[in-house]
Amino acid sequence: MSKPSRVYFFGTCLIDMLYPNAGMAAITLLQREGLEVIFPQNQSCCGQPAFNSGYRDEALKVARSQLNLFNQDIPIVVPSASCGGMMLHHWPELFEGQPDHQQACDVAARVVEFADFLANTGFFTVKQRCHNTET
Numbered sequence: 001m002s003k004p005s006r007v008y009f010f011g012t013c014l015i016d017m018l019y020p021n022a023g024m025a026a027i028t029l030l031q032r033e034g035l036e037v038i039f040p041q042n043q044s045c046c047g048q049p050a051f052n053s054g055y056r057d058e059a060l061k062v063a064r065s066q067l068n069l070f071n072q073d074i075p076i077v078v079p080s081a082s083c084g085g086m087m088l089h090h091w092p093e094l095f096e097g098q099p100d101h102q103q104a105c106d107v108a109a110r111v112v113e114f115a116d117f118l119a120n121t122g123f124f125t126v127k128q129r130c131h132n133t134e135t
Contacts, residue, residue, distance in 0.1 A: 002121065002122075003121050003122055003123070004035070004074055004075055004121070005034075005035065005036060006035065006036040006037075006038060006072075006074050007030060007035055007036075007037060007038070007074055007075045007076070007077045007117075008037075008038050008039075008040065008069075008070050008072070008074060008075070008076040008077065008110075009023075009026070009027055009030070009037050009038065009039045009076075009077050009079075010043060010046070010066075010070075010076050010077070010078045010083070010087070010111075011023045011039065011043060011079070012045070012046065012078065012079065012080045012083045013044060013045040013046075013049075014080060014083070015079060015080065016044075022079065023079060026077075026079045026114055027039065029118075030077065033118075033123045037077075038072075038074075040069035040070065042065075042069055043066060043069050044062065044065065044066070045062050045066075046062070046063060046066070046078075046083045046086045046087050046091075047059035047060070047061075047062040047063035047066075047086065047091075047094070048082060048083060048086040048090075050062060051086065051090060051094065056094065059094060060094055060095070060098070063087075063091055063094060063095070063104070064095075064100065064104075066107075067100060067103050067104060067107055070107050070110070073110070074110065075110050075111075075112050075117065076107065076110045076111045076112070077112060077113075077114055077117050078111055078112070078113055078114060079113075079114040080113070080114075081113050084111050084112065084113040084116075085113075087107070087108055087111040088108050088109075088111045089108075091104045091105070091107070091108045092104060092105045092108055
């Protein structure tokens with residue numbers, strides 16, 4: 001993945017309700033790296049709580065309400081691996097057979113977890129460390 005100049009930030013319901021300072025810190029870090037961060041104000045939840053509880057229709061409704069918020073072809077940075085995983089891996093399944101399936105797949109394809117984004121776009125270098133296994 002190459003370094004973009006703009007990203008969406010999907011704050012997740014967990015960050016919004018319990019850890020807003022963590023979300024603001026992540027946005028500040030992205031901005032400090034020179035990125036324009038777009039935070040759609042109407043975002044809410046990826047639908048994972050309902051999906052994991054077996055409420056697929058409710059999960060679909062929540063996920064669908066997010067689709068049009070991320071219509072530009074830029075990365076969607078998610079500061080939660082589980083929410084990112086829901087969007088990336090389960091949205092295509094959840095939207096299967098729906099008229100907006102392709103749109104959900106297009107959005108899912110742009111989702112990247114926050115730490116993965118930083119490490120794999122070249123903003124930060126992750127150093128491999130070798131451990132001495134001699135005893």
